[in-house]
């Protein structure tokens with residue numbers, strides 16, 4: 001057993017309001033630079049939809065992630081020899097048009113236009129060429145499914161869904177969507193690292209953050225194609241690949257990443273997970289349907305004395321072990337089993353977790369009930385809302401956001417992993433609604449709770465951590481003590497009275 | 512000292528000194544810049560034709576030159592049978608032509624695609640022009656002064672060795688026709704430009720990829736010790 005710590009993020013999708021505050025915080029902090037204009041290390045997608053870059057889940061085209069065949073785990077992108085052979089042209093690389101051409105507006109026109117009959121306008125110009133252009137795409141062009149049904153219809157996760165169910169998704173007045181915020185998953189078995197011919201990308205053993213060494217990056221762009229989540233971006237101005245750094249400078253000073261910190265819906269949680277590094281290959285090499293289980297298996301119990309001893313042996317200090325024990329991630333992921341990684345079938349063992357959304361729910365049940373009572377159209381039911389939920393509990397396959405769809409996103413198509421989660425979420429919701437609005441809990445609600453596999457205490461804890469957590473409960477960050485690490489690099493006293501540790505080169509491309 | 516000595520006896524040493532010295536400096540003190548910037552993100556189709564042709568054409572032709580430098584006798588023996596000579600010459604000419612076309616495509620692309628132009632520096636154009644001239648003069652030489660693989664071992668191999676062993680004999684080139692001299696000088700020019708341009712990326716060919724483990728994990732703490 002080789003115990004390592006991982007700093008992970010959890011997204012509670014029920015709470016995401018799709019406001020993009022996270023994306024903007026990230027952009028302002030890290031990618032508001034030349035060459036990085038088109039990058040969104042954090043982006044928020046409307047689902048169903050094709051996401052950003054458009055169609056990133058289409059691995060036939062972009063060749064991201066790993067493939068498990070005949071007992072071998074291979075990069076979908078290339079073998080080692082193929083990787084070298086394709087140095088001069090990487091056929092799986094997305095082009096700028098798969099993202100979008102970044103643009104701004106020529107605001108100076110507003111001031112310098114000559115006097116005339118018409119209002120002056122600021123025309124859009126490309127942020128690459130500076131030439132006037134007509135914007136035709138953006139990182140969230142299909143926000144809230146606006147504009148065109150085309151995006152939703154082309155979502156690869158609709159594969160395997162009943163055509164009837166698919167049609168229901170976009171029915172007028174029944175349209176349904178959810179949000180999917182995405183950052184780099186800081187995977188345990190990262191394809192970006194494996195694909196880099198220069199060996200420029202690495203995973204930090206201390207906290208699992210995956211970083212690009214910009215000095216070693218030689219612009220081969222293999223990582224961009226190999227990451228199945230398309231979370232490495234190529235900076236066209238500096239000629240280097242860049243990616244989400246999980247705000248490690250903030251983490252090291254005890255602050256949550258900017259996206260999490262600024263999150264308006266407070267959907268994001270940060271915490272430490274302990275994992276067994278020895279068993280990573282084992283976890284990635286099982287058939288699709290066992291992937292989630294095998295990944296959760298190598299996440300260790302931070303209260304187990306054996307694990308604690310092994311963690312100490314690996315050099316984890318008490319602060320980190322304590323952080324792992326208090327981790328909200330551990331509760332959501334392992335104790336309550338409410339969270340899943342995005343697209344486990346890519347086999348990179350993504351370490352950011354998602355609680356699947358329950359919210360856009362009742363419609364089809366509602367409709368079915370209405371029909372059974374001879375009511376069509378938009379007439380509200382005269383069933384009390386609480387009953388409606390019980391109906392849904394027994395008929396989760398009728399949920400408005402099809403369970404199959406969620407399973408394609410978070411469980412490699414395995415519905416049996418999604419249903420228990422939705423049941424738990426729903427059971428907690430019913431319980432708390434009765435408790436706080438209906439003046440008492442019914443037998444039925446308790447039965448449902450037991451059926452979902454939760455105790456009253458667990459339900460209460462889930463409710464509290466979901467709806468009422470304080471900042472400190474959402475972000476349980478480990479003590480990095482980077483100040484001490486710096487002492488080993490350089491003698492801080494030697495630099496006393498100076499403004500820093502020396503000269504840092506500006507990141508400009510070579511001639 | 513005459514022009515011939517200056518261009519082929521002195522300049523090569525300036526070029527080589529620059530290539531070694533500046534490259535070493537750049538690797539140590541400017542590692543960020545040691546790379547060739549890719550523009551594939553900005554334009555793909557023309558890059559595919561241009562880049563593949565130029566790179567593979569150049570790599571193979573250069574290997575041919577290297578072979579003649581290292582195994583001149585072997586080359587002559589191979590050429591003793593006419594069919595083999597023709598085969599070699601045709602292959603070489605074909606590859607040279609391939610590289611020439613590829614370089615032309617790349618240069619045209621860099622000039623005409625607005626996005627790529629926006630990401631280009633003056634040096635990017637200069638490098639392409641030099642390579643284009645090199646490929647052009649090489650192809651012309653192969654066409655008009657047949658058969659290169661015959662006379663190269665007799666003239667160029669001793670000349671290159673004389674430079675490399677610090678006993679330059681530029682007079683060996685004195686009577687060669689203009690295009691061949693041009694080709695040689697252009698080569699030294701490329702060597703001189705090498706450390707100041709994207710050409711340095713030649714030294715970054717990541718052969719280590721064949722051997723390294725798939726995953727790389729770094730202990731920041733242990734690294735510091």
Ligand code: SF4
Nearest residue numbers: 184185187191192227
């Ligand atoms: S999600 Fe992040 S760590 Fe995983 S493969 Fe992509 S870039 Fe690498």
Ligand code: SF4
Nearest residue numbers: 017019020022263265
């Ligand atoms: S800031 Fe939070 S609520 Fe808003 S889109 Fe991002 S993740 Fe969702």
